Amino acid sequence: MATVRLSFSPAPVHVRTARLVGVAVARRAGVAEELLDEVRLAIGEACTRAVALHNQYGLPDLVTVEMSDSDSYTVRVIDHAPIEASIGLTKLPPDELAAESLTDEDLTTGVGFALLAGFVDDLKVSPVADGTGTEVRMVWPVQRR
């Protein structure tokens, strides 16, 4: 099993780096070529969410992305925001998406979660084992080489 770990300051500019690394490791792990766009989008969404939470709570802590391959390709995106911030993640129905009352932040959060749930079959959002924060764990199958 190989593991690649990337930690970055919670700034939007670094999310692209995380996407690029995540896709490069996925390709090397043997994730099917046709799934790579979904891997790119899902890692980006999970990191965007983490960066937004750190900024919302004024946390300078690093966001961590850990990628590992064994029988599958597993990506864990770890933030350090209060756990209650993760409660309420939900997919929004179409009639609410364009509602004037919905804030841009809530819209982006809802849409981001819809993308994660839609593109990742094996998705788990849970509290981190130690300390404060949330782990978004995503798993994709790999092809035998």
Added chain:
Amino acid sequence: MELSLATRTIDEHTVLEVGGEVDVYTAPRLRERLVELVDSGARNVIVDLGGVEFLDSTGLGVLVGAMKRLRVANGKFGLVCSKEALLKIFRITALDQVFPIYPTIEAATQDGDGSGPTP
């Protein structure tokens, strides 16, 4: 690839051609340009996503924001997109039921009432 933005006018339509990656880092520039267009009087805005290589929830949020802004101003907003990867994103988020999405610029500019493409 960095975000690219170019504006042109076709009849009464203002077409914003977007290229590159629209994400949490670049989306504020897209928002800024769309706000400028509406504030400067554009009321028929078409965003051409033909050159977009990546689009995330932040970019989608900006597009919804522009649509709302135009709705308040009695304007029209539409998207041009024919890439399956992007269309899938609109379907998964149900935003395909919110935006008029056209396959070509011609289809978008010929839809006089902004009701969306013919299924």
